[in-house]
Amino acid sequence: MTAATTMTSRTTAEHELAELQREHGAPLFALMLRLSDGDRQRAEDLVQETFVRAWQHPEALRADDFDSVRPWLLTVGRRLAIDARRARQARPAEVGDAVLESARVAADHAERSVATLDVREAVKTLTPEHREVLVQVYFRGASVAEAAAALGIPPGTVKSRAYYALRALRRVLPGYAADLR
Numbered sequence: 292m293t294a295a296t297t298m299t300s301r302t303t304a305e306h307e308l309a310e311l312q313r314e315h316g317a318p319l320f321a322l323m324l325r326l327s328d329g330d331r332q333r334a335e336d337l338v339q340e341t342f343v344r345a346w347q348h349p350e351a352l353r354a355d356d357f358d359s360v361r362p363w364l365l366t367v368g369r370r371l372a373i374d375a376r377r378a379r380q381a382r383p384a385e386v387g388d389a390v391l392e393s394a395r396v397a398a399d400h401a402e403r404s405v406a407t408l409d410v411r412e413a414v415k416t417l418t419p420e421h422r423e424v425l426v427q428v429y430f431r432g433a434s435v436a437e438a439a440a441a442l443g444i445p446p447g448t449v450k451s452r453a454y455y456a457l458r459a460l461r462r463v464l465p466g467y468a469a470d471l472r
Contacts, residue, residue, distance in 0.1 A: 308346050315361050316342075319368050326372035337375065341368040406467070413463040421456035428453050 319341060323334035344367050345351075351363060414422055427438035428449065435453075439446040460467075 304346070304349065307349075308342065311345060311360065311364075312342055315364050318361065319364055322365055323368055323372060326369065327375075333375070337368055337371050340371050344371075409464060409467070410460075413460050416463055417456055417459055421452050421459065424449055424452040425456045 316338065320334060320338050323337040323341075324331065327333040327337065341364055345360075345364060414425060417425070423442055424438060427433045427441055428435065433441065435446045435449050439449045442449070
């Protein structure tokens with residue numbers, strides 16, 4: 292086989308493929324668009340892959356078993372679409388950057404431990420009366436009335452001591468001010 296024969300057969304195959312695409316490209320694209328749920332990019336990829344398969348198997352296109360190659364192209368395209376859909380379903384969905392940026396970030400246990408130590412140290416700086424009220428109301432979850440009964444002081448005193456204790460903690464823990472409201 293000479294170079295001229297190879298060049299002639301290549302250009303003939305290219306012309307046949309171009310003719311095939313002109314004749315059957317639109318119906319094939321319409322089917323691929325429907326099978327890819329309206330995703331034009333995916334449909335174009337499937338059409339391109341179908342014509343690549345046609346180019347790789349010219350013997351199938353010249354078979355005398357059928358009058359037109361369109362059924363063969365549509366069948367190959369449909370099978371490629373089915374395979375692509377199965378492949379997408381087999382792997383997890385892709386996540387865009389926008390989803391990652393808006394995702395909640397769970398606090399690291401180390402950060403929580405550091406915050407706990409900071410709060411403990413800050414609570415130690417309070418007067419014993421303020422500390423007792425905070426322990427009752429915020430750490431044990433007692434109501435104002437329950438804390439007043441447990442400490443033997445009026446409910447108004449519990450409220451005022453809690454207010455001043457939190458204010459003192461805000462000064463000692465400036466980075467946690469939003470958490471102490």
